[in-house]
Amino acid sequence: MESVKPFVKWAGGKGGLISQLKNFYPFELEDGKIDKYVEPFVGGGAVLINILQQYDVKEAYAFDINRDLINCYNTIKENVEDLIKELEIKEKEFLKLESEDRQEFFYDIRKEYNSYKLEENRNIKRASEFIFLNRTCFNGLYRVNKNGEFNVPCGKYKNPTICDAKNLRNLSKLIQNVRFEYGDYRKSSEYIDEKTFVYFDPPYRPLSITSGFTSYTKEDFNDENQKDLAKYFKELDSKNAKLMLSNSNPKNTNKDDNFFEDIYKGFNINEISAKRMINANAKGRGEISELLITNYEEMNECIQGNSILKKVALN
Numbered sequence: 389m390e391s392v393k394p395f396v397k398w399a400g401g402k403g404g405l406i407s408q409l410k411n412f413y414p415f416e417l418e419d420g421k422i423d424k425y426v427e428p429f430v431g432g433g434a435v436l437i438n439i440l441q442q443y444d445v446k447e448a449y450a451f452d453i454n455r456d457l458i459n460c461y462n463t464i465k466e467n468v469e470d471l472i473k474e475l476e477i478k479e480k481e482f483l484k485l486e487s488e489d490r491q492e493f494f495y496d497i498r499k500e501y502n503s504y505k506l507e508e509n510r511n512i513k514r515a516s517e518f519i520f521l522n523r524t525c526f527n528g529l530y531r532v533n534k535n536g537e538f539n540v541p542c543g544k545y546k547n548p549t550i551c552d553a554k555n556l557r558n559l560s561k562l563i564q565n566v567r568f569e570y571g572d573y574r575k576s577s578e579y580i581d582e583k584t585f586v587y588f589d590p591p592y593r594p595l596s597i598t599s600g601f602t603s604y605t606k607e608d609f610n611d612e613n614q615k616d617l618a619k620y621f622k623e624l625d626s627k628n629a630k631l632m633l634s635n636s637n638p639k640n641t642n643k644d645d646n647f648f649e650d651i652y653k654g655f656n657i658n659e660i661s662a663k664r665m666i667n668a669n670a671k672g673r674g675e676i677s678e679l680l681i682t683n684y685e686e687m688n689e690c691i692q693g694n695s696i697l698k699k700v701a702l703n
Contacts, residue, residue, distance in 0.1 A: 392441065392558045395464060395519065396457075397528025398432030400592060402634070405678075406438050408660045412686050414585055414630040417443045422630060424584040427451070428573035430461070435587050440562050448566040449579045454530075455506050456518050461568040463515040468560040474516035475551035482524065482550065494524055494542040502537045523550045574620060580629050588633035590617055593648075595641045595676075611647070618651040625655075625683045637677040648679055656682045 394403060402409060416422040417439075423446040425439050430450035439445060452458055463471050482493055501517045522530060525540040533539045569575060573588070580586060591609035614635075624631055633652075637659060638645035649657065658680040 390554075390558055392437050392562050393555055394432040394434050394437065395460070395552070395556060395559055396432055396522045396530070399529055399531075400589065401432035402434040402589060403432070405660065405662055406434060409435060409632075409634075409680070410438065410442070412632060412658065412680055412682060413439075414632075414682075414684055416630065417445075417585060420444065422583055422585045423447070424579070424581070425449075426576050426580055426584055426586045427589070428576040428586070429589045429591075430457070430568070431589055433461070435589070436566070437559070437562065439585075439587075440566070446565075447579075448563075449576060450566055450568050451571050451573060451576050453570070453572055455570045456514065457530075458568050458570040459506055459511055460515045460518055461563065461566075462510055463512055464556055464560050465563050465566070465568070466510070467512055468556055470512050471515055471519075472551060472553045472556055474512060475519060475556075476553070478516060478520045479550035482520075483547065487544070490524075491542050494521075497521060498538060505536075520550055523548050573617065577620075577624070580624055580627055582628040584627075584629040586624060586629055586631050588617070588621070588631070590614070590633070590635065592634075592636040593638065595636055595638065614647075615651050621652070621655075621681075621683075631681075631683045633681045635679050635681070637679045640676050648681070652681050656685060658682070658686070 394401060414422060423444070425436070425443075425445045425448045427433075427436050427448075427450045430436060430452045433450070436448065436450055440448065450461065478497070482490060485493055497517055497520055501514070501521060506514055521538060521540070522528060524543055524545065526543045527540075528543075529540045531538070531540050573590070576586070590613075593611065593614055617633075621631060621633060635648060638647055659677045660680055661675050662678045663675055
């Protein structure tokens with residue numbers, strides 16, 4: 389199959405980190421001892437796509453508390469041709485307009501999108517609105533206010549790709565055996581056993597008061613939520629599943645902040661280099677360190693040789 393990429397731009401998306409992340413995948417994926425993949429915070433799905441293209445997994449499950457995102461995945465999976473027709477209409481109408489009229493077109497779509505809520509897990513019209521807004525809004529952000537209304541302004545792209553029909557068709561083929569469910573990460577528990585690889589990509593802990601960006605839904609993800617997730621991580625560890633989790637590294641701004649060392653005591657904490665892209669100030673974009681936490685020791689010789697891996701003591 390041809391290369392497949394995420395269908396949305398997504399804050400915190402892992403597309404640019406795949407080359408590093410795959411070095412930390414459990415080696416049991418290669419020899420077939422692991423044949424199930426679960427992603428409790430699917431987001432843009434870059435890791436899911438990579439796993440499905442690289443490994444022979446028999447079952448895959450993906451969850452998210454963004455109901456519209458899950459609706460898009462299921463629409464792409466089951467009704468991709470109807471979705472493409474809707475997107476092609478929007479793209480044609482949008483691209484023929486001048487700048488000021490494009491703004492009006494965008495805000496009309498946004499108003500319509502905010503005027504109703506998704507009642508079922510399948511809605512082609514709403515999926516097309518979601519993708520249109522994502523592809524034409526400022527910085528490709530998905531952000532909602534406390535009322536759950538999408539509030540990102542229109543971007544200023546000269547020729548945005550609103551309907552990538554080829555990629556949507558390829559993605560549809562790739563995800564036919566994936567079960568997408570709307571729900572909290574805990575909903576994944578019943579699908580996880582000793583033959584499962586689980587990758588967590590939760591909303592990141594902010595590096596500062598002003599840097600938090602967790603508004604993919606109207607709920608926030610605070611330190612108590614991070615601690616609850618760590619407890620869930622430990623529960624799944626007792627099932628002997630292979631677990632990997634990404635998060636921010638507090639030591640980028642405070643070398644004495646041991647938040648993750650404390651709540652993931654007993655697990656492996658690795659550092660990888662990432663580019664911060666979501667920042668209004670261009671000077672605030674650049675390479676930073678992120679954490680990758682696993683409940684297994686990586687077998688990759690390059691990782692071991694560079695001493696990236698560190699074990700957090702149990703006592």
